[in-house]
Amino acid sequence: MNVTLRQLQAFVSVADLGRFNLAAAHLGLTQSAVSIMIKDLETELKQRLFDRHTRMVSPTLAGREFLPQARKILADLEIAVGNIHELNTLGRGRVTVASAIVLAATLVPPVIARFVSRYPDIVVQIRDMPEEEIRPALTRNEVDLGIGTLSGDDAEIDATLLGRDRLTLVCRADHRLACQTEARWSDLKGETLIGLAKENPLRDMVDHALLKAGAELRTKYEVRFSTTAISMIAEGLGVSILPENSQQLTASVNVKSILLTQPTISRDISLLQNRQFMLSPAAARMKEFFIQARQMAMADRGPLAHAQR
Template identity: 45%
Template sequence: MNITLRQLRAFIAVADTASFVRAAERMHVSASGLSMLVRELENQLELKVFSRSTRQVRLTDAGSEFLPLARKSLSDLEAAIAATRSLATIQRGRVTVAASVVPAATLLPWAVSDFVRAYPGIHCAVKDGFEEEIRDQVRRGEVDLGVGTLLEDDTGLDESVLYEDHLMALMPDEHPLVARGTVSWKELSQHPLIALTAASPSRHLADQAFATAGVTAVPKYEASFSSTIISMVAAGLGVAALPVNVRQVSPRVKVHARLLVRPTVKRKLGIYSRSDTELSPAAKAFRQHLESFVTQMHGIPAEVVSNAIDTS
């Protein structure tokens, strides 16, 4: 059996219009050409699908049974063709992703590696930098996508959550808080504090948590990058409140992590793009790939995926 798309379209058009003439107009073919397509379909099926007369065309019983099957087959085939054509359009292209330092170092290298194996003709550029600048880079169209901490009421961006983690208390070796199973924000505020700069989204979450705990925490030191803060903590300059995944950046330093409580703060790390602009096929493919990649938990630090608390 060799049924074609044109035969299915001709059959459905006649069934919808109950007229060979109107169906031919709809398909932009001659009435004789349409009739030939229907006859070819009937020959393939070895049955009549229409009962014809000079005044009307109606489906036979066999035609009525075949119609829903024909609609589904045509829909499935057209969807497959559209997907194949879409794939062809992203064989080449470029996508630029801005990310804060930690996901740029712990997530994106493996996600990009997996992506370029699937789409070797697409060039991926990763711009790692200050997290507080990423949103404006996306809004200005300097990059296609941003990866970083999500904040509520962030207008103008189409956001989706990749994963959630906790804010943790980081302290140096032999610090008195190391003996604690968890650390409250009030307890943390009683020690010299090392914080991200005020514009950082993670700093914003920490400031909110201190306020909820009813304490005012004034940092003794500030730094722009989490890796710098971790080293400052290891050097004994103070304690810090950072997302759990930052420990992946400097795994060898003598820094201990404890869950911060009262309140417990979850940080959402996500991917976002401009809500008023259609992504290029390459950028759209990368976004979908990264979301799928994270869902499958490839390359994500185990302590982030499980929200497990490291007590080392």
């Protein structure tokens, strides 16, 4: 059915005002243009909508039945346009961010706090998950943004660097290396390692560095979460190699983080998004907030001070 918005507007205006010339003035059109639109609408509906009198017009029975529906269509359209306008102006919306566990507990909350303070009507959902689950969540379009580490180039995922996080040795406070501020990878020879799951992007980095340094570590335990590894370290079950920002999770347990050198190895912390989907206005603004946080950290030498362009 070829019924246009302008025809509906003309019909409602004529019905409300009772005269074609008044409807034309209300719509900013000529009287002949309004008459043509009404005639075309009647042709399309195969019904006469108005009885024409000398000076006034009045809706026919078909016109009276059609009028409430026409009003509803116009009202629904106005609401829909208003809703889109609110989305564009960030008056409402929803953003879902997937984040690696440690980053969800350290890097993400301050950014979210700033965002919801500025846009209180936008719903923000955080999904803290293992690193290896972030990419699948993005490719399935289950989340808008991801915060984590991407293994190599990816044709489907776009990565914006937020910072670089150095790898550290995490051990008990009474460990033989705990009194040092730095340790070499080769110093770890013979230690019992609490390793991250093989699917975790950090696992390959750690295994490669240990192999290159000739450090023979026995991976006795394998865990998915850094928080689990830290608790196990506190119980004397071994040592682990974790990102530097894991230090923020160790304050309540008897462990220490020591920078690993020769070589110093960093992993990229990136803001990830699916290349195939355009971000909503709210998600695009959230992305800007994360990038602003990186810039502020570089200026203040904060948690993301290792970031490089």
